[in-house]
Amino acid sequence: MLNISPFTYGLGVLQVYDEGNAFSPDVLDISEDQLLKTFTSAITTIASVSLAINFPTLPSIIHSLVNSYKKVLSVAIETEYSWPEITELKDRIANPDAYASAAPVAAAAETKAEAKEEAKEEEEAEESGDEGFGGLFD
Known part of the structure; x- marks a missing residue:
């Protein structure tokens, strides 16, 4: 009626400028694998630092629980205290x-x-x- 058709506008990236350097636009193409690798590395660092300073965080809590359970197992092995799950471990050692x-x-x-x-x-x-x-x- 008014001779209007749908249209879109967009930007075409020709160069990327960062701190005085110009790069081609393909530096913006980041794969999901690269993001996951960086994210995993960050979580590992957070967990390591949290365990080192003995400050509980969400990434480090699992490690803290496992380490605590290992300590409980070592106490149970050295003493006469026992529960059904540890009897097999004591039998393997004996x-x-x-x-x-x-x-x-x-x-x-x-x-x-x-x-x-x-x-x-x-x-x-x-x-x-x-x-x-x-x-x-x-």
Whole structure:
């Protein structure tokens, strides 16, 4: 009726100016991974400082609880005080041979895997040793 059509306005960033330096606009493209990495680093720093100065904060409270539980476990192990969850731990400490039966199986599997890797490395070393130059007995 009035010959009006929808339109939009926007800005096109050509340069970014910061403290006397000019940058291309692609410095503004920040991925979600970079933001998460920076955020995680900040939370880790806050938790570390909070634990060091013994000031409870939301990021450090979980660490404080776990550290306190470790102290309670160590007291319970050294004394006769016990509750149902710690009896297995005390039994493992008192009888390590009863729980060691699974360890040799895992160790044997690791040694077999390591032996296979070493054999592959030796094979690759022998193959790369030729280099196509011909040997004494070729």
